[in-house]
Amino acid sequence: MKEPVNTPSLTDRVLGWGTFLAVTVALYLVFMWVPNEKIQGPVSKIIYFHIASAWLAFFAFFVVMVCSIIYLKTKDLKWDIISYASAEIGVLFTTIVLVTGPIWGRASWNAWWTWDHRLTTTLILWFIYIAYLMIRSSFNEEEKKARFSAVFGIIGFIDVPIVWMSIRWWRTIHPNIVSSGGFAMDPSMVQTLLVSLGAFTLLYFYLLRKGILIQKMRSEFELLKQELGTGR
Amino acid sequence: MEYLFAAYMIIWVLIFGYVLTLGKREKQLQEDIFVLKKYLSNNDKKS
Numbered sequence: 001m002k003e004p005v006n007t008p009s010l011t012d013r014v015l016g017w018g019t020f021l022a023v024t025v026a027l028y029l030v031f032m033w034v035p036n037e038k039i040q041g042p043v044s045k046i047i048y049f050h051i052a053s054a055w056l057a058f059f060a061f062f063v064v065m066v067c068s069i070i071y072l073k074t075k076d077l078k079w080d081i082i083s084y085a086s087a088e089i090g091v092l093f094t095t096i097v098l099v100t101g102p103i104w105g106r107a108s109w110n111a112w113w114t115w116d117h118r119l120t121t122t123l124i125l126w127f128i129y130i131a132y133l134m135i136r137s138s139f140n141e142e143e144k145k146a147r148f149s150a151v152f153g154i155i156g157f158i159d160v161p162i163v164w165m166s167i168r169w170w171r172t173i174h175p176n177i178v179s180s181g182g183f184a185m186d187p188s189m190v191q192t193l194l195v196s197l198g199a200f201t202l203l204y205f206y207l208l209r210k211g212i213l214i215q216k217m218r219s220e221f222e223l224l225k226q227e228l229g230t231g232r
Numbered sequence: 233m234e235y236l237f238a239a240y241m242i243i244w245v246l247i248f249g250y251v252l253t254l255g256k257r258e259k260q261l262q263e264d265i266f267v268l269k270k271y272l273s274n275n276d277k278k279s
Contacts, residue, residue, distance in 0.1 A: 042233050042236050043233075043235045043236050045236055046235070046236060046239045046240075049239075049240065049243050050239075053243070092246060092247075092250050095246060096242070096243050096246055096247075099239075099242050099243075099246075100239045100242065100243060103235050103238055103239045103242075104235070104239065106235065107235040203247070207250070207251070207254070210251075210254045210258070211254065213258065214254060214257050214258050214261065217258065217261040217262065217265060218261060220265055221261055221264055221265050221268065224265060224268040224269065224272065225268065227272060228268060228271070228272065
């Protein structure tokens with residue numbers, strides 16, 4: 001029996017190279033093309049990937065919520081696998097938001113952290129999905145784990161619109177670049193931001209496919225272990 | 233400028249770190265599955 005070598009599928013390769021290309025273009029636009037913001041200078045360039053990370057985290061948690069609902073309806077474990085893979089990516093990108101935000105804040109507000117509503121609700125969001133991942137690892141029974149995670153994934157998503165609306169509902173020092181009138185930015189900055197959003201969206205799908213593959217392999221491994229346990 | 237450098241450095245270290253972790257998990261699981269399959273097929277042949 002020969003050890004299999006995992007060769008990525010054509011979709012994975014296209015997605016991988018597409019992501020690489022899109023991220024390269026985004027980095028080029030950020031560092032070589034778009035001008036600095038007049039008041040803040042070079043540090044303003046943090047926002048392109050900070051906002052893209054926030055968008056990706058929101059999207060990832062939205063996918064968790066949708067897949068959790070579908071799981072509760074169908075009881076098909078594939079939806080639980082997608083939820084878990086997406087939650088992990090969401091936590092990673094919320095971490096990036098929570099790290100890059102204070103760096104930008106230190107340069108702009110002269111403070112690493114302030115208990116502003118946007119920052120606080122984002123931190124709560126991070127804790128919610130860290131708890132989601134931790135709770136999952138505490139269950140042994142697949143179905144129970146999936147059911148409990150699905151309920152948690154749906155309830156946890158309530159914080160996402162709160163994070164988004166926090167700068168509209170309460171007084172805040174966090175900048176609001178998207179209003180009903182569109183982006184409050186120079187067109188070149190908007191274009192760079194949109195390319196960064198596109199690049200990170202591709203990155204999300206690349207990471208999601210990897211995560212799903214790993215979860216499927218884990219399920220297969222557990223099945224084989226059970227077979228071994230029953231003494232086949 | 234150092235803030236900008238620090239921010240982008242952290243972003244890419246975290247992303248690459250995660251991609252590497254996924255790669256390691258995949259490789260480990262692949263090896264474990266291979267070992268179990270081999271063991272089970274040997275058991276089948278014996279019986």
